[in-house]
Amino acid sequence: MGFVTDSILINEEQLKGKVKEIGLQIRHDFQDEPIVLIVVLKGAFVFASDLIRVIDGKVTIDFVVASSYGNQTETTGKVRLLKDIEVNITDENVVIVEDIIDSGLTLSFLKEHFQLHKPKSMKVCTLLDKPDRRKVDLKADYAGFVIPDQFIVGYGIDYAERYRNLPYIATVKEV
Numbered sequence: 001m002g003f004v005t006d007s008i009l010i011n012e013e014q015l016k017g018k019v020k021e022i023g024l025q026i027r028h029d030f031q032d033e034p035i036v037l038i039v040v041l042k043g044a045f046v047f048a049s050d051l052i053r054v055i056d057g058k059v060t061i062d063f064v065v066a067s068s069y070g071n072q073t074e075t076t077g078k079v080r081l082l083k084d085i086e087v088n089i090t091d092e093n094v095v096i097v098e099d100i101i102d103s104g105l106t107l108s109f110l111k112e113h114f115q116l117h118k119p120k121s122m123k124v125c126t127l128l129d130k131p132d133r134r135k136v137d138l139k140a141d142y143a144g145f146v147i148p149d150q151f152i153v154g155y156g157i158d159y160a161e162r163y164r165n166l167p168y169i170a171t172v173k174e175v
């Protein structure tokens with residue numbers, strides 16, 4: 001028993017087009033203002049590396065490492081913050097960069113955590129949004145693709161630490 005990749009849900013070309021769209025939208029919304037992008041590792045590392053190259057102007061980047069899935073396809077319900085930010089976000093415009101919002105638990109934990117630093121503004125940007133499995137009420141300010149209730153991998157996103165290197169988003173199936 002295990003999981004293998006099944007079919008391609010979002011291909012490379014679709015990803016590229018959407019990432020550009022989101023990047024341009026973010027820059028348009030903030031105009032010349034500086035922004036701090038906080039990338040949620042590990043999953044968002046591929047998305048973020050493409051996204052930052054289509055947002056021009058004053059951008060600072062920092063990372064957090066948050067984990068709640070481990071080797072399973074359901075959230076454990078417990079978000080562990082394995083690495084915190086290092087830059088100062090007080091009075092800054094923060095954009096949190098996520099690969100996927102599923103139950104919403106990771107982002108709701110992180111939003112509350114960052115709010116303690118009193119940023120000037122805080123927005124959420126996610127490549128994928130899976131609204132069917134929400135456990136907390138949470139909406140992204142920038143969302144790339146709304147996806148159905150299926151476990152997906154690729155473009156940075158894993159199942160049990162595998163498949164992050166796929167250049168596309170694929171569904172997985174149990175075999």
Ligand SMILES: O=P(O)(O)OC[C@H]1O[C@H](OP(=O)(O)OP(=O)(O)O)[C@H](O)[C@@H]1O
Binds near residue numbers: 040
């Ligand atoms: O909305 P949620 O149900 O909280 O799910 C979303 C989070 O889960 C995944 O992280 P994971 O815990 O797998 O860590 P990883 O990024 O290191 O793979 C994903 O990368 C998001 O950060």
Ligand code: HPA
Binds near residue numbers: 069103152153158159
């Ligand atoms: O569908 C998913 N795939 C991989 N990791 C995830 N973390 C939340 N949802 C998912």
Ligand SMILES: [Mg+2]
Binds near residue numbers: 043069070158159
């Ligand atoms: Mg994961």
